Amino acid sequence: MGSSIAEAGGFAPARVTTDVGDILDYGPAIPDYLDDVYWCYYVKPWAIKLYERPWLVNLILWGWYHGLSDAAVEAMGPSLTGKSVQIACAYGGLTNQLAERVPEGSQLDVVDVVEGQLRNMRSKLPAGARVRALRMDSSDLKVPDATYDRALLFFLLHEMPRDVRTATLKEAMRVVKPGGKIVLIEFAPCAFWHPLKYLWHLPLRVLEPFAHDIWTRPMEHWLPECYHGKKIKKTFYFGRFYQRVEIEV
Numbered sequence: 001m002g003s004s005i006a007e008a009g010g011f012a013p014a015r016v017t018t019d020v021g022d023i024l025d026y027g028p029a030i031p032d033y034l035d036d037v038y039w040c041y042y043v044k045p046w047a048i049k050l051y052e053r054p055w056l057v058n059l060i061l062w063g064w065y066h067g068l069s070d071a072a073v074e075a076m077g078p079s080l081t082g083k084s085v086q087i088a089c090a091y092g093g094l095t096n097q098l099a100e101r102v103p104e105g106s107q108l109d110v111v112d113v114v115e116g117q118l119r120n121m122r123s124k125l126p127a128g129a130r131v132r133a134l135r136m137d138s139s140d141l142k143v144p145d146a147t148y149d150r151a152l153l154f155f156l157l158h159e160m161p162r163d164v165r166t167a168t169l170k171e172a173m174r175v176v177k178p179g180g181k182i183v184l185i186e187f188a189p190c191a192f193w194h195p196l197k198y199l200w201h202l203p204l205r206v207l208e209p210f211a212h213d214i215w216t217r218p219m220e221h222w223l224p225e226c227y228h229g230k231k232i233k234k235t236f237y238f239g240r241f242y243q244r245v246e247i248e249v
């Protein structure tokens with residue numbers, strides 16, 4: 001795995017776990033909000049087992065898991081040449097879908113702060129997939145500037161406190177090359193008439209305490225200054241309940 005570490009740009013991981021395929025571990029602490037709010041979705045091993053069911057994720061997303069995964073993959077491009085990064089694991093088959101589009105000589109990095117998530121992601125990949133697993137905090141990526149051609153953040157931002165969200169968006173902008181692309185899949189500020197605005201947002205407000213931001217303001221509002229003036233394309237789904245945001249870096 002020496003060459004991969006060198007490719008990471010001289011930032012050496014603290015540890016390399018190899019029993020499920022390499023995980024380059026840069027040793028970040030688990031952020032407080034994950035431990036306090038999301039431990040029962042993403043951190044505990046039983047939770048990872050429980051939610052690793054595409055039908056369940058699909059149910060939680062009101063039948064939109066596959067449509068939104070496809071929208072994410074489509075925006076990333078038909079062939080993921082060069083280097084791509086998926087910032088945070090997702091349940092279901094999203095990484096496998098992306099991995100299918102990585103040609104020989106190219107590479108997909110998947111970053112997550114929870115080792116169990118990276119192990120789970122790895123366990124679903126076919127042998128020989130051109131994917132690296134990096135245990136890092138998205139708000140402090142241990143890779144050099146302009147490393148990647150494209151980055152994907154799939155339903156990550158609404159689960160973050162504002163300061164972590166801003167730092168994560170800044171890091172995404174830093175590590176993607178000029179001319180590259182950042183793709184965000186998220187909830188959207190939905191129309192007043194959407195029934196789920198009342199049926200779903202109310203209970204979800206308890207389970208997802210940071211999501212209110214994303215439901216109430218356009219994405220531009222949460223983009224740090226380094227995004228100002230960038231070309232942004234938005235596509236809405238399910239009566240503006242979800243959005244795909246494509247940003248040219």
Ligand SMILES: C[S@@+](CC[C@H](N)C(=O)[O-])C[C@H]1O[C@@H](n2cnc3c(N)ncnc32)[C@H](O)[C@@H]1O
Pocket residue numbers: 031034042057087088089090091092111112113114117136137138139154155156159164
């Ligand atoms: C992408 S989000 C939500 C995905 C969506 N609910 C799904 O699974 O389809 C969940 C992931 O983000 C990771 N995560 C949260 N905060 C992070 C951070 N600061 N750095 C890296 N990964 C993080 C969690 O460990 C979890 O694996």
